Amino acid sequence: MISANLSAIFYLSSGVLFILALRGLSSPETSRQGNFFGILGMIIAITVTFLSVGNFSSGFIYVLLFILVGGSIGAFIAYRIPMTAMPELVAGFHSLVGLAAVFVAISAFINPEAFNLGIQGNIKLGSLIEMSIGAAVGAITFSGSVIAFLKLQGIMSGSPIIFKGQHPLNAIILISIIILIYLLCSTQSSNLFWILIAVSFLIGFLLIIPIGGADMPVVISMLNSYSGWAAAGIGFTLENTALIITGALVGSSGAILSYIMCKGMNRSFFNVILGGFGAVDDKSSISSKEQRPVKSGNADDAAFLMKNASSVIIVPGYGMAVAQAQHALREMVDTLKKNDIKVSYAIHPVAGRMPGHMNVLLAEANVPYDEVFELEEINNDFANADVAFVIGANDVTNPVAKTDPQSPIYGMPVLDVEKCKSVLFVKRSLSPGYAGIDNDLFYKENTLMLFADAKKMTEDITKNL
Amino acid sequence: MEIDPLIFRLSIFILSIFVGYYVVWSVTPSLHTPLMSVTNAISSVIIVGAIIAGLSGNADSVFNSSSIFGFLAIALAAINIFGGFLVTQRMLAMYKKKKKDKK
Numbered sequence: 001m002i003s004a005n006l007s008a009i010f011y012l013s014s015g016v017l018f019i020l021a022l023r024g025l026s027s028p029e030t031s032r033q034g035n036f037f038g039i040l041g042m043i044i045a046i047t048v049t050f051l052s053v054g055n056f057s058s059g060f061i062y063v064l065l066f067i068l069v070g071g072s073i074g075a076f077i078a079y080r081i082p083m084t085a086m087p088e089l090v091a092g093f094h095s096l097v098g099l100a101a102v103f104v105a106i107s108a109f110i111n112p113e114a115f116n117l118g119i120q121g122n123i124k125l126g127s128l129i130e131m132s133i134g135a136a137v138g139a140i141t142f143s144g145s146v147i148a149f150l151k152l153q154g155i156m157s158g159s160p161i162i163f164k165g166q167h168p169l170n171a172i173i174l175i176s177i178i179i180l181i182y183l184l185c186s187t188q189s190s191n192l193f194w195i196l197i198a199v200s201f202l203i204g205f206l207l208i209i210p211i212g213g214a215d216m217p218v219v220i221s222m223l224n225s226y227s228g229w230a231a232a233g234i235g236f237t238l239e240n241t242a243l244i245i246t247g248a249l250v251g252s253s254g255a256i257l258s259y260i261m262c263k264g265m266n267r268s269f270f271n272v273i274l275g276g277f278g279a280v281d282d283k284s285s286i287s288s289k290e291q292r293p294v295k296s297g298n299a300d301d302a303a304f305l306m307k308n309a310s311s312v313i314i315v316p317g318y319g320m321a322v323a324q325a326q327h328a329l330r331e332m333v334d335t336l337k338k339n340d341i342k343v344s345y346a347i348h349p350v351a352g353r354m355p356g357h358m359n360v361l362l363a364e365a366n367v368p369y370d371e372v373f374e375l376e377e378i379n380n381d382f383a384n385a386d387v388a389f390v391i392g393a394n395d396v397t398n399p400v401a402k403t404d405p406q407s408p409i410y411g412m413p414v415l416d417v418e419k420c421k422s423v424l425f426v427k428r429s430l431s432p433g434y435a436g437i438d439n440d441l442f443y444k445e446n447t448l449m450l451f452a453d454a455k456k457m458t459e460d461i462t463k464n465l
Numbered sequence: 466m467e468i469d470p471l472i473f474r475l476s477i478f479i480l481s482i483f484v485g486y487y488v489v490w491s492v493t494p495s496l497h498t499p500l501m502s503v504t505n506a507i508s509s510v511i512i513v514g515a516i517i518a519g520l521s522g523n524a525d526s527v528f529n530s531s532s533i534f535g536f537l538a539i540a541l542a543a544i545n546i547f548g549g550f551l552v553t554q555r556m557l558a559m560y561k562k563k564k565k566d567k568k
Contacts (some may be wrong), residue, residue, distance in 0.1 A: 011513075018507045019484055025492045025500050028560040035499075035553050038507055042546055049513040059520045059527045066519070066536045067512075070543025077544070078551035086498055086556075093505045093549060096541045100511050103538035107518035111531030114521030115514075126471055224501055231508045236474060238514050244474055248481035250504040253489040257497060349494065356497030360556055363495075368563035374494050 002051045008241060010048040015245030017041030022249060028369055045242045083364040084321045087220060087354040091149040094223045098141030098204075101230040102197060105135035108237055109193055115238060121188050127237050132181045132193070134233025136200040141226040143204030148219050151208075152353060158213025166210060167274065173203045211272065214318070214395075216353045217261040218272045225254025257355050264349030264375075266401075266412035294430065294442055296449040299460030302424050305448070307465060309386030311342040313378065315415055316358050317351045319392020319427070323454035326365040329391060332462045333367070339465070344381070345372040346415050348396035379416050388420040390441075391454050394427070398439045407437060423447040426457050499556045506549025512542035 017037045024034015046067075050060070081089050108115045108131050109123070117127040150156035177199055184192040211219050232247025262269050306312055314333070320326060333343045345367065351358045362372055382388060390397055397417040400407045417423055418441055425447055432438050441447055450457050492500050518535025522528060528536075 014510070015481070018510075019481075019488060021503060021507060022485070022488045022492065022500070025496045025503070027493060028496065028557070028562075031496060031499065031557045031560070032554070035503060035550060035557060038503055038553075039550050042507070042510060042550070045510050045513055046516070049516045053517060053520045057527075059522050059532065062527055062536060063516055063519045063539060066539040067543045070540035071547040073540075074544035074546065074548030075551055078548045078555060081552065083556070083559075086502075086552075089548075089552065090498075090501050090505060093502070093545050096545050097505065097508050097511065100509065100515060100538040100541040100545070103534040103541070104511060104514040104518060107521070107531045107534040107538070108514070110534075111518070111521050111529070114531065115517060220501065224504060227508050228504070231511050232478060234511055234514050236471075236478075238517070239470070239474065240513055241474070241477055242510050243513065244478050245481045246507050246510050248478050249485040249488070250508040252482045252485035253500065253504050256486065256489045257501070260494075260497075347495075354498060355501065356495060356499070359495035360498045360559070363556070363559040363561070366559075366561065369495055369560050370563050372495060 002048070002054075004052070007048045007052040010044055011240055011242035012245075014041035014045040014048075014242045017044070018242075018246050018249060022253065041242075083360055084324060086360060087216060087352075087357060088149055088152040090354060091145050091152055091220055091223065094220070094227050095142045095145035095149060097227040098138045098143075098145060098223075098230060101138030101227075101234050102135050102142060104234050105131045105138065105237070106193075106197070109135075109190070117237070123188065125185060128185050128188070129181065130233055130236040132184055132196060134230050134237060135193075135197055136177055136181065137226055137233055138230035139197050139200035140204035140207070141223055141230055143201045144208045144219075144226070145204075145223050147205055147208040148216060148223060151213060152216060158216075160212045161209040166206070170203065170206055173199060173206065177203065207273070210274070213353070214350075215265075215272050217350050217355055217357075218258050218265075218269070220354050221254050221257035221261055222273070223254070225251050225258060228252070228254055261350055261355060264413065266409070292443045294449055295447065296451055298450070299452075299457060300464050301448060302450055302457075303461045303464035305422055305424065306336060306341070306387055306389070306461070307339060309341055309421075311344075311381075311385045312336060312387045312389055313382060313385045313420065314343065314345045315388060315390045315393050315397060315417060316345065316347070316362070317391065317393025317396065318353060318357075319394075319454055321352055321357065321361055321392070323392065325391060325455035325458050326361045326367075328455045328458040328462070330362075330365040330367055332458050332465070335462050335465045343371065344378060346375065346378045346382075347372060348375055348393065348415055349413075351393055351396055375413060375415060382416045383419040386421045388417045388423045389426070390417060390423065391426045391458065394432075394439055395437075397441055398437070400437065400440050403440075409437065417441060418444055418446075421446065424450060426450045426452065426454050428453065496557075496560075499553050502549050502553045502556065506546055506553065509542040509545035509549065512539060512546065515539040515542055 235243025
């Protein structure tokens with residue numbers, strides 16, 4: 001058994017290692033070392049916990065056993081998961097953190113002696129507040145992430161589920177959670193504790209169902225943030241510095257990512273959270289859609305255009321992930337490069353279903369990261385490029401965001417694809433994207449539509465090059 | 466008058482939010498997905514609470530209602546820890562620079 005002071009110092013050091021782990025991600029070169037720091041911090045935290053409890057009786061074997069079982073499941077998933085399924089994986093992992101927080105809180109509530117929090121029925125007030133907040137936020141994280149997971153996995157429809165009185169209902173539930181916590185703290189009633197957890201599960205579920213598929217980057221980041229706050233709440237209960245530091249880090253990380261994603265769509269956080277985007281505008285967009293002429297071409301035309309170009313910019317979107325076209329795309333780019341054509345990639349902040357989704361897929365296909373650029377870095381280059389190759393993206397290229405104040409996406413930063421000499425647009429059909437609005441780019445003089453599956457079209461172009 | 470230890474923890478918490486704020490802003494956007502998976506892995510340090518709960522039983526009864534929740538939480542957090550760090554490592558291994566001979 002080691003002293004409480006010594007273990008506190010070790011917990012502090014693992015907190016510092018976690019900070020270094022995030023710090024490492026500031027560039028790909030240092031990122032692998034950062035991940036190592038993270039693992040080291042975790043090993044220290046777990047070892048110190050064992051030493052500070054000092055109880056190496058039969059329970060210890062079971063702890064190791066459960067770590068082993070969970071660890072092997074985790075490792076198995078980590079090695080098997082395809083990169084395109086990363087958003088689902090992260091959502092699924094968030095739900096586990098949330099549920100773990102709920103379980104720890106329950107355990108502390110029924111056996112407060114083990115945590116030095118007083119005795120059952122008379123838990124220290126501060127600890128009770130902290131653990132009920134931790135449990136509530138954990139439960140919201142769990143059920144919210146489960147819904148996000150189901151939506152991303154396609155088990156549940158990605159379209160928003162809206163019903164009358166949704167927002168007042170949610171508001172009532174949120175207020176009742178606060179009242180429940182207050183009552184729980186004044187009565188110490190275990191029934192109220194269970195009701196609190198049940199109601200929190202319910203609100204997590206209700207909060208996420210009205211949010212549509214393409215808003216998932218915000219939702220995942222937000223749930224990431226929640227899982228951090230839940231961990232911090234439990235950290236206060238356990239008086240554990242490592243948990244408090246980590247909770248704060250993860251909480252602010254998720255909050256920043258949500259902010260970046262919202263800015264990428266020029267929408268306020270509340271607008272996204274209240275949901276329903278892309279579901280209500282159907283009527284107006286259909287009525288305004290007159291038949292406009294579209295130039296469509298085949299792989300041969302596209303190959304001809306690209307062969308005569310000196311610079312090409314690729315704009316990938318969620319459609320590339322769906323079609324698993326990233327490898328085919330890399331092969332096409334390799335062929336272009338052999339012909340001395342300069343190729344770069346332009347990534348919109350909200351392309352895909354989670355922050356950085358496109359970057360991971362391109363990295364998987366062995367695209368060097370210094371050929372991949374963010375919106376601000378590359379947007380001026382479109383004017384000098386010969387061909388823009390839009391593969392699976394739509395709303396993020398729509399010039400209407402700059403020209404039409406009536407449009408729901410007006411003011412959203414978009415890639416200036418239309419400034420290219422010619423635009424190749426790989427798409428299955430002319431159907432509007434997530435925002436439910438037509439893309440003016442389809443009808444431009446210099447746009448050639450390639451109606452096909454993204455992967456197949458890319459392969460065909462490579463053959464024709 | 467003595468300062469409540471809670472205030473110290475609160476100070477750590479608030480300062481860590483600020484540290485997190487600046488550290489995360491410096492993360493390059495192309496690594497945002499690994500950022501999410503690694504934050505996910507480190508937030509599973511909640512396993513320390515789960516271990517305390519799991520070891521709360523005595524020699525005669527390893528399993529009581531409290532420790533069972535602890536064991537379940539251990540398994541969940543372990544999935545996250547191993548899964549989170551390994552998948553992050555797998556992703557980070559893919560980020561490569563342009564080959565030298567191209568320049």
